[in-house]
Amino acid sequence: MNIRQLTCRCLPLLLTLLFQAVSVAAQNRPVCLQCHESQTGRGGAVVKPWQGSVHAENGIGCQNCHGGDPNDPVNAMDPSRGFLGVPGETAIPSFCGRCHVGIRDEYLQSAHGRALGRGGPTCVTCHGSHDVKRATLSIINEKNCARCHAYAPAAELKNAMVQTEKRIETIDERLKVYKGEGVDTEAREKALFSTRNRYHRLFHEVDTAKVTGESAQIDAELDKIQQDFGRINAERQKRKIIGAGAVSGAFLAALFFHLLRKTYD
Ligand code: HEC
Ligand code: HEC
Numbered sequence: 001m002n003i004r005q006l007t008c009r010c011l012p013l014l015l016t017l018l019f020q021a022v023s024v025a026a027q028n029r030p031v032c033l034q035c036h037e038s039q040t041g042r043g044g045a046v047v048k049p050w051q052g053s054v055h056a057e058n059g060i061g062c063q064n065c066h067g068g069d070p071n072d073p074v075n076a077m078d079p080s081r082g083f084l085g086v087p088g089e090t091a092i093p094s095f096c097g098r099c100h101v102g103i104r105d106e107y108l109q110s111a112h113g114r115a116l117g118r119g120g121p122t123c124v125t126c127h128g129s130h131d132v133k134r135a136t137l138s139i140i141n142e143k144n145c146a147r148c149h150a151y152a153p154a155a156e157l158k159n160a161m162v163q164t165e166k167r168i169e170t171i172d173e174r175l176k177v178y179k180g181e182g183v184d185t186e187a188r189e190k191a192l193f194s195t196r197n198r199y200h201r202l203f204h205e206v207d208t209a210k211v212t213g214e215s216a217q218i219d220a221e222l223d224k225i226q227q228d229f230g231r232i233n234a235e236r237q238k239r240k241i242i243g244a245g246a247v248s249g250a251f252l253a254a255l256f257f258h259l260l261r262k263t264y265d
């Protein structure tokens with residue numbers, strides 16, 4: 001069998017394998033993305049913003065929010081396959097809240113949630129729907145928050161939160177330095193992590209009095225971690241003194257033996 005015959009016989013097999021590989025690869029990509037990507041107009045316009053989002057980064061695709069069957073190109077958007085379509089304005093908090101349960105509840109109880117459908121903002125007013133980024137306090141600005149009411153209450157809320165945020169960052173940096181020097185910071189890191197989470201959940205209640213009140217409590221928790229820094233410093237000082245003591249002890253011993261040997265020589 002010469003090389004041409006070999007190629008002729010094996011080519012169909014090779015082509016079949018190649019075809020299967022390509023279609024399996026295609027099957028692994030959700031059909032939602034495959035079809036919408038090639039669309040012009042509003043069906044395709046959402047793909048790019050989603051690709052740069054915190055959701056895409058964490059594996060949350062079209063089907064995780066809109067439902068439907070990501071493996072069946074024909075029935076992908078059939079309600080019998082769980083397709084939810086596009087949520088109306090008042091349905092958005094529960095649409096996003098399937099995954100962000102705690103935040104949904106806090107939002108629904110807030111001044112904003114109580115005004116849902118009557119001029120209050122929904123999740124997508126502040127975060128967007130496809131272009132959702134990691135959230136920071138920079139979302140609270142005059143452009144976003146003075147559209148519906150005065151900026152003053154928003155600014156007051158932000159002030160209270162920014163101060164605590166700065167303390168959290170400072171403490172976090174100190175902990176990193178200590179960790180780099182070999183200090184055991186695990187318990188203090190855990191305490192800081194849970195304090196930070198508690199504090200970040202506060203915003204959606206948009207209750208300035210509550211934020212100010214809780215900020216005092218959170219400050220007390222942060223004080224405790226910071227007081228520990230005094231203890232860490234004292235420990236480090238002690239270790240330095242002991243270290244220095246050990247070095248000078250060794251030096252004195254060497255000198256003593258040196259003199260001893262000289263005496264006997
Ligand atoms: C075979 C192509 C195709 C597939 C597969 C597909 N879509 Fe669509 N989808 C479309 C078209 C076409 C539209 C209408 C777009 C328009 O109005 O411009 C649409 C519209 C939508 C809408 C808006 C519906 C509305 O009521 O306005 C959503 C949401 C959506 N698709 C999500 C999905 C999700 C999630 C999947 C996967 C589970 C999916 N699509 C799979 C072609 C597809
Ligand atoms: C984090 C949840 C989330 C993800 C992920 C998501 N969507 Fe959406 N989508 C929404 C919400 C919420 C709306 C309604 C937006 C509004 O009312 O402002 C929407 C609206 C739409 C619309 C209607 C847009 C219009 O202009 O009318 C289409 C089409 C759509 N999505 C398709 C998709 C496709 C395709 C994907 C995947 C590439 C996707 N969505 C991923 C939440 C999501």
Ligand code: HEC
Pocket residue numbers: 093096097100103104107112121122123124125126127135136137139140161197199200201203204
């Ligand atoms: C009025 C604007 C606004 C509305 C409405 C809003 N958010 Fe937020 N959201 C923010 C701001 C500002 C932050 C940042 C808070 C911080 O850094 O402490 C945030 C933070 C978040 C976070 C990150 C929390 C964390 O642990 O860091 C998530 C998730 C979130 N929002 C989801 C939602 C969902 C879901 C809804 C609807 C139920 C919603 N948001 C409604 C402005 C808003």
Ligand code: HEC
Pocket residue numbers: 054055058060064065095096097098099100123124127128129132133134135136
């Ligand atoms: C299917 C579950 C799911 C749905 C539905 C969903 N999200 Fe998320 N969201 C996630 C996951 C997972 C992350 C990334 C993990 C994390 O950091 O919380 C995330 C992250 C976020 C963040 C960044 C959190 C941070 O730490 O700053 C925001 C803001 C957010 N989502 C808002 C929304 C909004 C607004 C909607 C509705 C349009 C929505 N999400 C719908 C699962 C979901």
Ligand code: HEC
Pocket residue numbers: 111112115118119120121122125126139140141144145146147148149153154155157206207208
């Ligand atoms: C789509 C309109 C809209 C947007 C955008 C909006 N709000 Fe509101 N906000 C309302 C409504 C409606 C109320 C409840 C009625 C009122 O107090 O005016 C409210 C109430 C509040 C309150 C309570 C006021 C009080 O007297 O207790 C605070 C605080 C607040 N918003 C902060 C913010 C912040 C911060 C932002 C920007 C991240 C923001 N709002 C964006 C509509 C909006």
